[in-house]
Amino acid sequence: MTTPKTETIAVRISRILAERIIAGGMQAGMRLAQDHIAEEFGTSHVPVREAFRRLEAQGLVVSEPRRGVRVAGFTMAEVKEVAEMRAALEVLALRHAAPHLTRSILDQAEEANRAGDKAGDVQSWEEANRAFHRLLLAPCGMPRLLKSIDDLHAASARFLFSGWRAEWEAPTDRDHLAILSALRAGDIETAAAVLARHVQWVGQPPRTKPVRQPLPRSA
Amino acid sequence: MTTPKTETIAVRISRILAERIIAGGMQAGMRLAQDHIAEEFGTSHVPVREAFRRLEAQGLVVSEPRRGVRVAGFTMAEVKEVAEMRAALEVLALRHAAPHLTRSILDQAEEANRAGDKAGDVQSWEEANRAFHRLLLAPCGMPRLLKSIDDLHAASARFLFSGWRAEWEAPTDRDHLAILSALRAGDIETAAAVLARHVQWVGQPPRTKPVRQPLPRSA
DNA sequence: ATAGGATAAATTATCTATAATTTTATGAGG
DNA sequence: CCTCATAAAATTATAGATAATTTATCCTAT
Numbered sequence: 001m002t003t004p005k006t007e008t009i010a011v012r013i014s015r016i017l018a019e020r021i022i023a024g025g026m027q028a029g030m031r032l033a034q035d036h037i038a039e040e041f042g043t044s045h046v047p048v049r050e051a052f053r054r055l056e057a058q059g060l061v062v063s064e065p066r067r068g069v070r071v072a073g074f075t076m077a078e079v080k081e082v083a084e085m086r087a088a089l090e091v092l093a094l095r096h097a098a099p100h101l102t103r104s105i106l107d108q109a110e111e112a113n114r115a116g117d118k119a120g121d122v123q124s125w126e127e128a129n130r131a132f133h134r135l136l137l138a139p140c141g142m143p144r145l146l147k148s149i150d151d152l153h154a155a156s157a158r159f160l161f162s163g164w165r166a167e168w169e170a171p172t173d174r175d176h177l178a179i180l181s182a183l184r185a186g187d188i189e190t191a192a193a194v195l196a197r198h199v200q201w202v203g204q205p206p207r208t209k210p211v212r213q214p215l216p217r218s219a
Numbered sequence: 220m221t222t223p224k225t226e227t228i229a230v231r232i233s234r235i236l237a238e239r240i241i242a243g244g245m246q247a248g249m250r251l252a253q254d255h256i257a258e259e260f261g262t263s264h265v266p267v268r269e270a271f272r273r274l275e276a277q278g279l280v281v282s283e284p285r286r287g288v289r290v291a292g293f294t295m296a297e298v299k300e301v302a303e304m305r306a307a308l309e310v311l312a313l314r315h316a317a318p319h320l321t322r323s324i325l326d327q328a329e330e331a332n333r334a335g336d337k338a339g340d341v342q343s344w345e346e347a348n349r350a351f352h353r354l355l356l357a358p359c360g361m362p363r364l365l366k367s368i369d370d371l372h373a374a375s376a377r378f379l380f381s382g383w384r385a386e387w388e389a390p391t392d393r394d395h396l397a398i399l400s401a402l403r404a405g406d407i408e409t410a411a412a413v414l415a416r417h418v419q420w421v422g423q424p425p426r427t428k429p430v431r432q433p434l435p436r437s438a
Numbered sequence: 439a440t441a442g443g444a445t446a447a448a449t450t451a452t453c454t455a456t457a458a459t460t461t462t463a464t465g466a467g468g
Numbered sequence: 469c470c471t472c473a474t475a476a477a478a479t480t481a482t483a484g485a486t487a488a489t490t491t492a493t494c495c496t497a498t
Contacts (some may be wrong), residue, residue, distance in 0.1 A: 088311045
C-alpha cells in the first residue's frame with residue numbers, strides 16, 4: 001500500500017479513520033474526541049478537525065457545532081436509502097460507460113469477480129467486489145458521479161461488514177456474471193436491470209434467511 | 220435572513236463563499252487564498268481552511284494538497300453530468316415522496332411556482348424554483364438523498380446564473396404545472412418522466428436559441 | 439428522593455506562531 | 469531570446485496557546 005508522498009496529515013487521519021469506521025472498528029454513535037484522536041496520531045488537533053470535515057462529507061460521521069463528532073449510525077432505512085441511491089446512480093454510470101467498455105476491461109472485471117469468489121474473508125471479497133464495480137463504471141468519465149458512487153459504496157461496505165461479519169460465506173457471484181454476459185452481448189438494458197437489482201440487494205435485511213431462489217450475494 | 224446563533228465562523232464563511240460562488244461573484248478557476256479570505260472576514264485562516272473543506276464537499280471548489288483551493292470550473296460535460304445525476308436522483312426521491320404528498324404540499328408547491336412566475340430577477344426565480352423542488356421531494360424522508368440533491372441543485376443554480384445572467388426572462392413554468400397535475404391525478408410515472416426531462420434541460424447549452432416548441436425554462 | 443444552581447473539568451473553536459512547500463522574481467550563462 | 473539556478477516572497481499546513489462552550493460533578497434546598 002503506497003501512500004502518496006504529498007498526503008497531508010489531515011488526509012491521512014481521514015483515510016485511516018474512514019477505514020476503521022468502514023471495517024466496523026468504531027461503533028455507530030461513538031464519540032470522536034478531537035484531542036484524543038490527535039493524541040493517538042501524535043499531531044495537533046487542527047488537522048484532526050479537518051479530517052472530521054472530510055469524514056463528514058463522506059457521510060461516515062455526523063457533527064454538531066460545538067458538540068463534537070460521532071460515528072454515523074445507520075438504520076435499516078438508511079441502508080435501504082443507500083441501496084436505492086446506488087441503484088439509480090450505478091445504472092446511470094453503467095449506461096454512460098457501456099459504449100466505452102473494451103474487451104480488456106470486461107476481462108479485468110471478470111478477473112475481479114474470480115478474485116471475489118476466491119476471497120477468504122469479507123474484506124478481500126469486498127475489495128474484489130468494489131474493483132469489479134469500478135472497472136465497469138469508470139469509463140463513464142463522469143467524475144462527480146463516480147465520487148458519489150464511491151462514497152455510497154463505502155457506506156454499503158460498512159453495512160455489509162456489520163451485517164455479515166458473523167455469517168460470511170464466499171459464494172459464486174451470479175449477478176456479476178450475468179452483468180458481464182449482458183455487456184459482452186451488447187445488451188445494456190439487461191445489464192442495467194441486473195445491476196440495479198443486484199445493488200439493491202444490500203437494502204435487504206442483512207440477516208434475511210436464504211430463500212428458495214439464489215439470492216444475489218454481492219453488492 | 221436569520222443566522223443560527225450557533226453558527227461557527229467556519230460555517231459562516233463557507234455559507235457566504237458558497238453563495239458568492241453560486242451567484243457568479245467568483246470566476247471558475249479563481250484562486251481562493253486562505254490568508255486573504257481570512258483577512259476579508261477578519262478571522263484567522265484556520266476556520267477558512269475548514270470552510271474550504273465544506274465547500275469542497277459541495278463541489279464548489281477544488282483543492283490540491285499544498286497548492287491551494289480554486290473555484291470549481293464547469294465544462295459542458297459537467298453541466299450535463301449534474302443534470303443527469305439530478306434526473307436520476309430527483310426521480311428516485313419523487314417516487315418515494317409521492318405517497319406522502321398532501322394537498323397542502325401540492326398547494327404550497329403551486330404557490331412556489333407562481334412566485335417563480337412573478338420573479339423579477341433570476342435569483343428570486345431560482346429561489347422559488349428550488350422551493351418548488353424541495354416541497355415535492357422532501358416527503359421522501361431520505362436525508363442523504365435530499366442532501367445530494369441539494370448540492371446538485373446548488374451546482375445547477377450556478378450554471379444557470381452564469382448562463383442566464385444576460386438573457387433572463389420570467390416565463391411560465393409549464394413543466395412544473397405538468398408535474399403538479401400528474402401528481403394530483405396520482406400519475407406518478409408521468410410526473411417522474413416530466414421531472415426527469417425538465418431537470419435534464421439544465422444540461423442543454425445555456426445559450427441555445429429558443430426552438431419552435433416551448434422550452435422548459437426551469438431546472 | 440428530585441430539582442436547581444454553582445463550580446470544575448472536558449471539549450470544541452479560533453488565534454497566533456512556526457515550519458514546510460510552492461510560486462515568483464532575479465541574475466547569469468549560452 | 470531561452471534556460472537554469474538561486475533567492476525571496478507568498479502560500480499552505482500544522483503546532484501550541486487561548487477563548488468559548490458544553491458536560492459532569494457537587495452541594496443545597498425542597
